[in-house]
Amino acid sequence: xxxxxxxxxxxxxxxxxxxxxxxxxxxxxxxxxxxxxxxxxxxxxxxxxxxxxxxxxxxxxxxxxxxxxxxxxxxxxxxxxxxxxxxxxxxxxxxxxxxxxxxxxxxxxxxxxxxxxxxxxxxxxxxxxxxxxxxxxxxxxxxxxxxxxxxxxxxxxxxxxxxxxxxxxxxxxxxxxxxxxxxxxxxxxxxxxxxx
Amino acid sequence: xxxxxxxxxxxxxxxxxxxxxxxxxxxxxxxxxxxxxxxxxxxxxxxxxxxxxxxxxxxxxxxxxxxxxxxxxxxxxxxxxxxxxxxxxxxxxxx
Numbered sequence: 001x002x003x004x005x006x007x008x009x010x011x012x013x014x015x016x017x018x019x020x021x022x023x024x025x026x027x028x029x030x031x032x033x034x035x036x037x038x039x040x041x042x043x044x045x046x047x048x049x050x051x052x053x054x055x056x057x058x059x060x061x062x063x064x065x066x067x068x069x070x071x072x073x074x075x076x077x078x079x080x081x082x083x084x085x086x087x088x089x090x091x092x093x094x095x096x097x098x099x100x101x102x103x104x105x106x107x108x109x110x111x112x113x114x115x116x117x118x119x120x121x122x123x124x125x126x127x128x129x130x131x132x133x134x135x136x137x138x139x140x141x142x143x144x145x146x147x148x149x150x151x152x153x154x155x156x157x158x159x160x161x162x163x164x165x166x167x168x169x170x171x172x173x174x175x176x177x178x179x180x181x182x183x184x185x186x187x188x189x190x191x192x193x194x195x196x
Numbered sequence: 197x198x199x200x201x202x203x204x205x206x207x208x209x210x211x212x213x214x215x216x217x218x219x220x221x222x223x224x225x226x227x228x229x230x231x232x233x234x235x236x237x238x239x240x241x242x243x244x245x246x247x248x249x250x251x252x253x254x255x256x257x258x259x260x261x262x263x264x265x266x267x268x269x270x271x272x273x274x275x276x277x278x279x280x281x282x283x284x285x286x287x288x289x290x291x
Contacts, residue, residue, distance in 0.1 A: 106221055151270075152270075152271035153274060155273075156274065156276070158219045158277065159255050160235065160236065
């Protein structure tokens with residue numbers, strides 16, 4: 001974590017606490033980095049893309065995914081149980097009438113297992129403070145212009161759940177197989193800051 | 197203990213500004229919203245952060261109109277809130 005904020009005062013404090021814990025033998029040297037790497041290992045937006053493509057081609061899977069995402073992603077071999085406790089996953093589906101976008105205003109909660117480490121902008125104060133207040137303007141900054149008739153719902157990950165957006169399937173993709181469809185899905189599409 | 201709320205219930209969030217960690221964001225204090233889903237049972241983050249024992253209790257997805265949070269905006273915000281943060285408003289469920 002501190003690798004991206006080496007100069008921040010909090011990074012110095014973290015290093016100091018880490019050193020104290022190591023001196024007392026409560027932590028092995030490098031243990032925290034190993035734990036972080038293990039938590040992030042295997043997480044990739046490709047997982048979210050594969051789940052999305054399956055939902056596009058299989059209406060039954062789509063229904064199960066929206067009703068109980070933790071169980072449904074197990075059908076594809078994915079799990080939200082990589083951390084200290086299994087995280088609850090909620091998948092929200094975009095439609096012609098409603099567009100969803102995900103944020104964590106209090107910190108940076110994110111479905112790492114399905115999307116990999118979060119992008120820097122997702123953790124930025126600018127995104128976190130603005131998107132709950134003026135999502136349409138923020139989406140415009142991302143190049144997404146939604147019809148005025150499309151309702152926007154912002155999901156703030158304020159407790160234990162993690163969220164993933166199920167994007168709309170693009171037009172004229174009837175001829176594509178599941179693998180090709182997965183290739184169309186972007187990380188931003190799974191957060192809701194892009195359409196696919 | 198039975199869950200205090202169910203989807204469709206109108207609720208108001210607590211207005212207090214606690215002197216400790218909490219997961220009720222400042223922008224959503226004292227706001228009216230509607231329970232739209234349940235999100236399991238979890239120990240209260242406010243208590244865990246202070247090293248206190250905390251029994252799991254119901255957590256809900258609560259939908260707020262932007263205008264009720266910020267005085268403007270035509271979107272909605274869904275927050276995930278422990279039942280401790282919520283009070284019933286006594287209003288009828290909106291059609």
